[in-house]
Amino acid sequence: MAPMAEITTPALRRAIRRYSHGAVLYSEMLSAGAIAAGSSMNREMSARHDFDDPFVFQIVGAKPAVMAAAAARLAEQGCRAIDINMGCSAPDIMKTGGGAALLADPPRAREIVRACRSAAPCGLTVKMRSGYERTDLPALLDFARMLQDEGVNAITLHGRHAKLGFRRTADWSAVRAVKERLSIPVIGNGDIDAAETAVRRLRESGCDGVMIGRAAVQAPWIFALCDALVGGGHVVRDIDIEAVFVDVLEGIRDFLEEKYHRSRGHRFCFYFCQNVHFSHELFRTIRRESAIDAMIALVRGYFARNPHERVKTVRAGA
Numbered sequence: 001m002a003p004m005a006e007i008t009t010p011a012l013r014r015a016i017r018r019y020s021h022g023a024v025l026y027s028e029m030l031s032a033g034a035i036a037a038g039s040s041m042n043r044e045m046s047a048r049h050d051f052d053d054p055f056v057f058q059i060v061g062a063k064p065a066v067m068a069a070a071a072a073r074l075a076e077q078g079c080r081a082i083d084i085n086m087g088c089s090a091p092d093i094m095k096t097g098g099g100a101a102l103l104a105d106p107p108r109a110r111e112i113v114r115a116c117r118s119a120a121p122c123g124l125t126v127k128m129r130s131g132y133e134r135t136d137l138p139a140l141l142d143f144a145r146m147l148q149d150e151g152v153n154a155i156t157l158h159g160r161h162a163k164l165g166f167r168r169t170a171d172w173s174a175v176r177a178v179k180e181r182l183s184i185p186v187i188g189n190g191d192i193d194a195a196e197t198a199v200r201r202l203r204e205s206g207c208d209g210v211m212i213g214r215a216a217v218q219a220p221w222i223f224a225l226c227d228a229l230v231g232g233g234h235v236v237r238d239i240d241i242e243a244v245f246v247d248v249l250e251g252i253r254d255f256l257e258e259k260y261h262r263s264r265g266h267r268f269c270f271y272f273c274q275n276v277h278f279s280h281e282l283f284r285t286i287r288r289e290s291a292i293d294a295m296i297a298l299v300r301g302y303f304a305r306n307p308h309e310r311v312k313t314v315r316a317g318a
């Protein structure tokens, strides 16, 4: 499951875990500065729950010592790995030198990895894009090799350079090229829209795993479908869409402080509404609400009016 700011809440992670024991879950992107300073603001964001296993904390920042301190603090909670964000293209992150800006500053990226490597007694991974303002394959391979040489245990590659944001389609040939040149696991990411696509990408690129973002918010069960397909089988499941909707919204309400309810509720609903026919109408009304209980009431009302939409049959394989 891809780390996504304001989306990979404990509530969504719990929903994904209900369908898949194996999916690797990520925290939201955590500011290394706030974690290192022990800010109470981040207590809920950085809490690990019983369903968070296997689990990875993702940190973002540009200062090696601060990144190392954050990595050490988070590792104390137990996790498979600390993931360093070298892919975020949000202007406010990049202007501080963090996220994808590190792709344009290999010496600093190296320093950060070195500092985190010696601070964190767990796995260390990097999530990156294929470049800063263009995909230059030799430079990408040098960068990825540098990460490997510094002791990074796995790399996730989103096949778009940072200036593209989400434009064009992800370039999986870059994933394949990096996989062919490295000995550590390489995880491919970008535009996986269904379990069939995930398995096709896995096979075509030869990568060791795939990471799914937006499609997994709309379909938290996608990893169960992937598991079945990878095993050569097929699966048909009836999903109670209303129940998943309510489960995640209640989780946001119960796991997180009230000040996070509006943003997290809206972000989740933006994607999950796509499971219903009148998605725009439902989302438009949800977006007017700030309280989770009001959002749940709208969801309940929608399914009371459209009971035939409550259960959706999903399938993968023959």
Ligand SMILES: Cc1cc2nc3c(=O)[nH]c(=O)nc-3n(C[C@H](O)[C@H](O)[C@H](O)COP(=O)(O)O)c2cc1C
Residues within 6 Å of the ligand: 002, 003, 004, 005, 006, 007, 028, 029, 058, 085, 087, 088, 127, 158, 189, 190, 191, 192, 211, 212, 213, 214, 215
């Ligand atoms: C709303 C949103 C927030 C995201 N936040 C993060 C983040 O905090 N850290 C990160 O590494 N990537 C972040 N991403 C990128 C995703 O992890 C992933 O690389 C990207 O969505 C491509 O995968 P997909 O096509 O399967 O969605 C975010 C993406 C979206 C849509």
